[in-house]
Amino acid sequence: MTRKPMKKIYLYTRFERFWHWVQALFIFMLLLTGFEIHGTFGLMGFAKAVSLHNLLGITWIILFIFFIFWLFTTGEWRQYVPTTKKLFEVIRYYSSGIFKGQPHPVRKTRGAKHNPLQRLTYLGLTAVLLSLQMLTGFLYYTYNDWKAWGIDGFLDLGVLAAIHVLCGFAILAFVIVHIYMTTTGHTLTAHIAAMFSGWEEVEEGEVESWEVHERT
Template structure:
C-alpha cells in the first residue's frame, strides 16, 4: 500500500481557519457568560472581549470572502449533489466498515458534497445571521433613532439560536476531523497544508 500527500491548504487558509476557531470559542464562552450561564471573566469584561472578538471576526470574514472570490477557491464551495447520498451513507455506516471514501480529496475536489453545502451554509447564512443580529444587539441604544420596533429579548433569542447552531457545527466539525485514516491526519493537514490521502490498496 502507498499513500500520497497533496498540498491543499495555503498559509492564509490555515491562518484564517485557526483564527476563526479561536474567535468562535472566545465568542461562545463570553456570549454564554453574558447570558448568565456561568461566571468566568465577569459581565463587563465578557462584554468587552465579546465585542472585540466580534469586530475582529468581521474584519477577518471580509478578508476571507475577498480571498475566496479572487483566488478561485470559490469553486470548492459550489454545491453539488453528485455522490451526496453515497457520502451520507459512508458517514452513516461505511466509515465503520473500513470502506473507502466515495469522494477522495484531490487538487480539484478539496471538499466533498456534504462539506460544500455545509461550509457554504455557514459562510452565506449562519455567519451573516450572527453579524446582523449582533449588530442589532450592539446598537440597542440607537434603535429609537433608527425607528426599529424590535424587542431586545427577540434579538437576544435569535442571536443565541445562532450561537447554538455554531456550537453544534463546531462539535460535529471537531468529530469529523477524527474520521481520516488516522485520528489526527485531518488536523495535521491544517497545520502543514498537506493532506495525506488514504493508502491505495
C-alpha cells in the same frame, strides 16, 4: 479491507490555515464570553465579558469580510459550489461505510477539497449561520442607534437576542460535530495535522471531471 496507496498533496494554503485557526479561536472566545454573559459561569465578570465579546465580534466581522474578499479574488469560492453528485454516497459512507472500513467515495484534490456534504455544510455555515450570527450581533451592539437609522419600528430586541443565542448554540453543535469529523481520517490526527502543515495524505486514484475546479 485493504486501503489504496496514499499520496501527499499540498491542500491548504497558509491563509486558509491562518483563517481556520483564527476563526476557531474567535468562535471559542465568543462562545465562552457569551455563556458568561448569560450567567452560565463566572470567569472574568459580566462587564469584562460584554466588552470582550463586543470587541471579538466586531473584529470577527472585519476578518470575515476579508475572507469573503479572498474567496472571490482567488477563485476559491468554487470549493463551496453545492452539488448533489455522490451526495448520498457520502452520507451513506459516514452513516455506515466508515465503520466497515470502506473507502471514501470522493477523493480530495487541490481543486476540490470538500466532498458534496461538506460543500453544503460549509456553504450553509458561511452564507447563512455565521452571517446571521454576525448580523444579529451587530444589530444588538448598535441598538442605541436604531432610532437614528429608522429601523426601531420593525426590529424587536428580544427576538433579535433569541435568534443570536440560537445561532450560537447551532455553531456550538457544528463545532462538536466538526471536531469529531476531524478524527475520521486514515489516522486519528491526519486531518488536524493537515490543517497545521497544509499537506494531507489522500488516496491515489482518478477523480471525475465535476470534482475538479481549476482556478481562472
